[in-house]
Amino acid sequence: MRHSLPLAPQFYVTAPQPCPYLPDRMERKLFTALQGDFADKLNDSLSKQGFRRSQNVLYRPSCADCCACLSARIKVSEFTPRRSQRRTIKRNEHLQRQASSPWATEAQFDLFRRYLDQRHADGGMADMDIFEFAAMIEETPVRSRVVEYTAPEEDGSRSLQAVCLTDVLEDGLSMVYSFYEPECEKDSLGTYMVLDHIALAQEAGLPYVYLGYWVPGSPKMGYKSRFAGLEVFRAGQWQPLGDPDSYNTEKHPMSVDPIAEQVANITLPDIGPS
Template identity: 50%
Template sequence: MTHQPQQSPQFFLTAPSACPYLEGQYERKVFTHLVGDKANELNDLLTQGGFRRSQNIAYRPACETCRACVSVRILANEFKMDRSLKRVWKRNTDLIGHSHRAEPSTEQYSLFRHYLDARHRKGGMSDMTVLDYAMMVEDTHVSTQIIEYRRRGPDSFISQKGEGELLAVALTDVMSDGLSMVYSFYDPDLADRSLGTFMILDHIQRAVAQGLPHVYLGYWVEGSRKMQYKIRFKPQEHLGPKGWERRD
């Protein structure tokens, strides 16, 4: 009989449930807990293997009849903006993102609530309370940060902070090989700014500045309109049966 080390993660499988992306499909997930002093190392390995983090859980699809979910990561050092993305970047040059410890605030939750009510009223997160939001941000054993985006002020060059109302927020894991965008949200009334796209562009810039080669975007689902934006950022890599494969 063999004995697994006490530190080895245990994996579990969820029951089937309706797929939120493809009508008529059912999803299952395999998951494990990210806890203890090895949580950062484990999160790195699992993210590189196609897992995503939610609080202290790492999960990935394990559907019986579908393989539509594909893990996507941007090759940050080689990324070049096309004309459309340059316009988004220029449109938001008056914003600055300030990163700090993963701590929730009432201001964040108000923006989060406004975003959900406008964009995901029927989604699985639609009934999240302020306590649920706090858990989403704080319940982490890995290196996680909040990035808050506001308009630049006269002292932003020195303070690296914006001023005024909060316009967008990203919850981001800092890994050994990249930044993983766990969740992001923004003011839905500012659709002309394309703030979701801008935050991805900003994360690419941050990854390059920190010497990190990748920005992890989670899953792309072919056939799902919700996910189409993720394949705009090239070159990128998709995780397949043979490992990470480049897509230009």
């Protein structure tokens, strides 16, 4: 009988392109494919090292002369809601949550299009069609869920208000991508989904909620710094955020390690025979 050993993940770097968060900067990503029988282990391991998932790819910023983007997560045991966040929970208590297997629907896509058209019309997803949307939701090699939030209507039906594609990691919930009804801006649905995922993690006994990247100086990402218990992955380790205003986003040619050093410092999971 022939046996084949699993191949170690190969890492690549994208070509530079305009940064979506900070003006006059170029972004570059370090990435690897996420596939095979050990996809969950790799997703767990690299998520703890600042990587994020997009379909069957794990990536982390690796810009040539900028290190402003910091992976962020909430330490659930240290989270206490602010007064405004308690109001947000109260304001959305009529919403009903339902988690299911990752399957795209027309209702999701319609909501997604409204969200993009009003809030991110010039973003990288602006031209995404229904087939690309379905791929974003459904092409996941790891344990994922679609978490939907619906509101009651006068005729007894329920309308879709918000959606989050969520990965279930061994140490937490990773909010891969979320979108919501743009007409309900006053309801702070984006913040509410984070708060509800904190509650979900507490119920499941999971210590963290992963939020993606926090970028000091970017208005799009500022809301993340308002959650108590926030940690950022910086200098190769997770550490409390501290004062958000103390972070410097100035570019410096020595601020980023060479690609070879970055890859050499990545810890890979044991994917050998058990």
